[in-house]
Amino acid sequence: MPLAPWRSPLARALHRNRSLAYARYVQLATVRSDGRPANRTIVFRGFRDQTNQLEFIADTRSSKIDQLLLHPWGEVCWYFPKTREQFRLMGKLTIVSADADAEFLKVRQNLWSSLSDASRVQFVWPEPRKPRSADAFEILPPNAAEPLPNFCLLLFDLDQVDHLELRGEPQNRYLYLKNTAADEDWSMQNVNP
């Protein structure tokens, strides 16, 4: 599959901001069951091999999973502090959990193994957003070879990318739209900031 045209400015931004660990933190907006928006920081985990899909992880007990089951659309807002640019990524999220097809299970397994112990141990902690548990939280990380059942992968397929460079003259903004007919056929337009 060919690289989408927005991959190259995004790769450049990632490279130029690589000294900041939090340049890989993005904000994911979803819609709640009552129709109100939700928004939280998640960590970009890379691209799925040979595709333009972004990878994120989630705990199946978190409310974003309930939201995505009802309404799979999301918009990620990604601000790069060093280069002063923003990418808005709009698309659909697919949840890859323990009952996925073999091909996806492999991707899920690989991502689980690539995590730090500190990330993996959170999947053993008590249920998120419930009253704080009195017990000490588990500190022994789970097996790196065996994803816990509540671990899931999120694959993000984009329809639209809105790239804003605040450092332009005066500013530059590029809009990438996926042409629905073909799979990875994108058009790009130079628009007003």
Add this chain to the structure above:
Amino acid sequence: MPLAPWRSPLARALHRNRSLAYARYVQLATVRSDGRPANRTIVFRGFRDQTNQLEFIADTRSSKIDQLLLHPWGEVCWYFPKTREQFRLMGKLTIVSADADAEFLKVRQNLWSSLSDASRVQFVWPEPRKPRSADAFEILPPNAAEPLPNFCLLLFDLDQVDHLELRGEPQNRYLYLKNTAADEDWSMQNVNP
């Protein structure tokens, strides 16, 4: 009006991250007319005097205004890189434009005057998201005493604040809920991260 209980941890985060200009950049999620989420970076402009309302600004020609007219709810995600903490602010946004009541017009006027020339001049630029204009963009800033008609203020009234400290042991998370009965009566709960 008393300060809401989440004001003090938020003020502390703002203070401890004050060396980073972008610690005042937040991501606002709204809902589009087709029900899909939208998400973009906006700048926190302070609190409205004597209230717990957050102030933001917007151009009435931007799509977030169309979205808010249909669906006034938003969630702001605010990540503070230095202290590694996140605030999720959920509430309703009020648009204060040129036809607002005198009391609100004054707030709008004051905010306009407090902006930098670089911020004000953007309201003279051609329509956002339309094909890039061939003409050079205006560089002469508009009158600081007279808000342009497409300038509007957004006042954000919160219902819920979700504060996550990644640096806790292991992490701390506090949920603030506004008790619907009284106006600024909040409860706080210590919850699992």
